[in-house]
Amino acid sequence: MPEFRYGPVEFYLVGFEGERPDRATLDALVALLEKGAVRLLDFVLISRSESGETSIVEVEDDPDTLELGGYAPDASGLAGDADIAEFAELVPLGGSAALVVLELAFQRELASHLAAAGGVVLATERVPAPVVNAVLDTLEHENEGE
Structure with a gap:
């Protein structure tokens, strides 16, 4: 079975108040790292001034930036x-965000197993959690009326 060093990765742009993420935001990420649910591949802080000037801090260049x-x-x-640059355009003027690149641990294993079996993933699509929850709430509400 082929052993992949990395599975598919996902880019998350997480907005927050101020120039740095708060402790609760960082703790949420650290909890997932500790469980082995994700692997942190990259972390970049992006800030945009009110005039649109972008400031970038790559965590590896400034390790004291975040705990x-x-x-x-x-x-x-x-x-x-x-x-x-593409994600920076999504940060509101006067706002900040973290661009976090994560590998979901199960995806590497799934990719290895599929490749060993001769399977090829032809497409994937992510449905955001708020959308899934809203749809399921609607379906449950409709089913209660039957």
Whole structure:
């Protein structure tokens, strides 16, 4: 069976107040890292001034910026300049966000098993959690009326 070093990765742009994520936001990430549910590949802080000027801090360039429970990105630089520029456009003027690149642990194993079996993932689609929950709430409400 092929052993992949990395599985599929996901980019998350997480907005927050101020120039740095709060402790609760970082603790949520650290909890997932501790469980082995995700692997942190890259972490970039993006801030935009009211005039639209963008400021970028790559965590590996400034390790004292964030306390991630001793975790450091495993693939710093994976979020390239083009990725960062694209996501920076989504940060509101006067706002800040963290661009977090994560590998979901099960996806690497799934990719290895599928490749060994000759399977090829032809497409994936993510449905955001708020949408899934709203649809299921609606369905449950409709089923209660039957």
